[in-house]
Amino acid sequence: MSIFAVKEQMDALVAELNQHTYNYYVLAMPTIADYEFDKKLEQLAELEKAHPEFADPNSPTQKVGGDITKNFVTVKHKWSMLSLGNTYNEQDLRDFDERVRKAIGDDFEYVCELKFDGLSISLTYENGVLVRAVTRGDGTQGDDVTNNIKTIHTIPHHLKGNDIPQVFEIRGEVFMHRAAFERLNKEREELGEVAYANPRNFASGTVKMQDSKEVKKRPLDCFLYALNSQNQLFKTHWESLQTVKNWGFNVSEHSKLVNSIDDVLAFIAYWEEQRFKLSYDIDGIVIKVNSYAQQQELGFTAKSPRWAISYKYKAAEVQTVLEKVTYQVGRTGAVTPVANLKPVLLAGTTVKRATLHNADEILRLDLHENDTVFVEKGGEIIPKIIKVNLNLRKPNSAPIVYLTNCPECETELIRKEGEVAFYCQNDEGCPPQIVGKIQHFIGRKAMNIDGLGDETIETFYQRGLVKHISDLYTLNEKANELKQIERFGERSIENMLKGIEKSKEMPFEKVLFGLGIRYVGETVAKKLARGLKNIDNLISASVEELTAVDEIGGRIAESIQEYFSKADHLQQIVLLKQAGLQFEVVETEILLQSDKLIGKTFVISGVFEKHSREELKTIIEENGGKILSGISAKLDFLVAGDNMGPSKLEKATKLNVPLISEDELEKMIE
Template sequence: MDIQNTIQTLREELNQHNYNYYVLDEALISDYDFDLKLKQLQELENQYPEYFDENSPTQRVGGAITKNFQTVAHQQRMYSLDNSYSKEELLDWEKRIQKVLGDVPLEYTCELKYDGASISITYENGILKRAVTRGDGFQGDDVTNNIKTIKSVPLKLKGNFPEKFDVRGEIILPFAGFEKMNQELIEIGETPYSNPRNTASGSLKLQDSAEVAKRPLDCLLYFLVGNNLPFKSQFEGLEVARNWGFKAPKEAKLARNLQEVFEFIDYWDIHRHNLPYETDGVVVKVNSFHYQDELGFTAKSPRWAIAYKFKSEQVSTKLNSISYQVGRTGAITPVANLEPVQLAGTIVKRASLHNADQIEKLDIRVDDTVFVEKGGEIIPKIIAVDLSKRPQNSERTKYITHCPECETLLVRNDGEANHYCPNFYGCPPQIIGRIQHYISRKAMDIEGLGGETVALLFNNGLVHNYADLYELTVDQILPLERMAQKSAENLVKGVQNSKNIPFESVLFALGIRFVGETVAKKLAKHYKSIDALRKATLPDLILVDEIGERIAKSVIEFFDNAENKIIIERLKNYGIQFEIIEKINLNATNKLANKTFVVSGVFEKFSRDDLKKAIEDNGGKVGSSISTKTDYVVAGENMGPAKLEKASKLNIPIISEIEFMKLVE
């Protein structure tokens, strides 16, 4: 008997049965017969370890232990989607598309929006190499061992496929599996899980992959990313992916106009309740990859895709009281404390009231019966009051005038909805909130230090601002509640390791009002160092791409503050990265300095991304749309007619990729 051939034949047979059962939902053999073949393969692999294959069906049972999940950068960023809640918003979206593409015939791919955890899986030569969570879109956690246990994720592909590409999908937990897991917990007296989505997401971060293998997770594919993919549209890509072995839900439909999109939405708004898993809307994508390239991305989302969210489930319950929270910027958020009620799969006890205007607009009062829904299926909010059930002795809500934490008189700036506590450096929740923001993953990413520990350190007088973290010692931390030697050592080590965090993340970590992650990256890239940034004037800052007057004033106010100056000098002395460490590019030039280019069309010698990189490597800037600031349009085949018309109207030079190459030679 040829042992190697027998083993290989068994693997292929079992992979095919896995595909039939978990992807096609067509079982061709019984569970008993499948288990017999799997056992036979397991025995052969144990007997002949020289034929081990990490992608064998026997490896799906898990067993690998991951103590710390490695952070991995995505080759291609994972963007989030813009949301819409009405058909009018979809019509407006189509108008924005046509403004860029011109009056061209458009087709759309409609897919259900699955409520789970996003994943990016890399395949090389048809073999699953790595699986990474969405994270912040730029980087995520390597959860390869856990993903390999999911039966609908192919370990090895079938047919003809590119050498390397990524698939994007949603890890979900079907209702039946979720209910079975909860029933087992109830039977042993444990607390059941709250909802399928959070359980699916949490499963990906379990340290023992054997535990993940016990959970009936599923993976639904929705997109493929890579160079030279053998198809030219989203819908065709889904069909090809099915042939390779992926589970791309067949509910997807090709729509030839928005009217057909609306029909798809209307159908699934009713029939979604019959699906075996959670879905909260429909994702609509421009079908053509060429048009997707033309439309490009905003700072956060693709312009060629949008999510239509189904109307949220609503329930009524009693408002027991209103409390007020203080955020790290001093913003006051009123919170409704509700009689607990079941809503969209979770128990809701609290809901945001947003601000004083919202309370006044809805005339919300304590002891009212209120209607609650999940805004975008995530955050509960009160949408109306049932006036027929209002008590006779009801009194209007009086918004607080002083900070609930430090008793400082609240202020409300013209044009702003929120009240603020101005005691920026003396109000405990603001101080704790700023330190918690500083240590967070997208900021300084300090391991071994969580939000509760920050509050513990502050309340025990060990830290008063984030600079104090760098003077903490193990001996100081040990006496604190729930602190052992190892925990204290890890905390101090995590703080010291944060000195390697790059400048753009440090700038975000400082917590300057209105300076989010994207703005911090732009400011860091433009000014290169903290010293250059804090010398910038208001007119200088406003000239930076996408920096408006509100952000510019906030930056200047931050650096003018005496306490902030002291903190930054201390952080400098501790060795925090306050300037960009430039990566040396031997091919870089300044030939295109102060020139802005817009790229449009399909190219022979470059991919669009390579062309944009070549522009930036030579000192130029890539614009997303044509304007009076555009110096050149680099045009390939099938350039968008709207861009061609606009460039001609503004007399902007249109050059080919050959002419571009001559510019940088």
């Protein structure tokens, strides 16, 4: 292959993989299987290794993640991150415009920018390389979150171009697209975790996570909008925006250069209507004087620049009538109340339903039948009821009383202490739970079965073809019944059966996640599989043995024990084993670097400065040591980091197990 063809292939792979990333993260509509994506990523990485001169700074191979940050270091901002003055009305903007004119005359321009509803971030580049990312903090200093920010696919690690200054800082906003927020929040709710209120909170919480591998799984994006450097590089803010775009930064396409306050107001009015068509949230418009010389002349107050202001939109709010409250049953049995409303136009769309979250929310609102309610759609994705108009409450209207029995199967609902949701425990007999469980099992993050979708599963259930996960593996015996289904031809059936057969190759951790055990998400399933090695160990494990596995707490342990205490679930495991699914970890061969730890056993717990826990595990195994799943009298060493669980420390102390640091471990193999 010629050198030009290699570069062409690399550029094509970067473009294709970045598009797939956009489809997955932003649109929540993946167009490629994980396996294919990973293979293409490997191919690109190999080409970049062989031809580093052609490596694209925006390559998806650069967004790695994997470092553990024990504590975020506080960093002082070189240029203070001041907040802007806010207004909600036109007159304040005209007053701002008048102050600017009095100070600098009539010859100036404004730049109008969308005000993104996210987390402010400051990025420092040296010689074209990203060296530091710091949060706003209190405006004078913030937290160094570089490892986490490097996982964001739109933030370049290396810049392209010849006119890039040696050192500069660029500011922007980290945010999450609505589609990704909805998908991730749904996963949290299904695992029994508290949902985030809006994308901003989710983005903010993600940026402050300790493990950047976990950050990478949560799709964040970032728009950049302000450049700072020691020397003035440009005459205007507008010029700087166009240039940094050429350097490889993600700059919003919706900014506009205008000549008057009337143009500013027209821009604000346009986006007040159009903002709901964006894939992300904005909460207003930022207006800046364009010329840097004029900005300097206008100066600053103690809190904010005199050359900029932000106009904030009020949250869209309407009144309508609550017609009734219905209830949805999720895959895990969680029962969620939904307000059914008299249709009303809100923020450009007709709203018929609003979330009520849980029983506590109904009590907080003091909802009664046929109440007139205020509904808001601001930072919230799904409209929500914010209050009741008590002046319009009908006399003798009865309060809304939360269900006591499942709306689908009549099983009595339970609510565990300390939890907000009510649950239906009839998971093997409640239709939406059965269908949801099978849909979860075939999903991309679990068994990834090609040829099967959510609608197909619903059809199969209604026709009595599948009642349990294990029934998927007997569909090859029901060819005649499958052919009777409309729009389900021979090729579709053949592809589906191939996909089901191929799913038998999926590793234990995927099967475990696919079972849909409450609180056992993708990461927890991985840790359980690695810690306990096979399904039999998991079924028979005590709470102590389960919590001895890294990051497994009491709540997860109890949920696992409860799941495997049911005969129906154990029967499903037997049938799935007979079908040929993987229920044990396939150990990879470890190439020994030395025999210095042979005969020694270790447990790793806590957060470490130099290595991740996975890296320490590899170091121990490569030098002949063995990793145990829990602390016992057989244990030789507990490799202890910061934030180690108190129960592990207490147990190790009782059994006189020596505690060693990562430095002491390294000395053992020197």
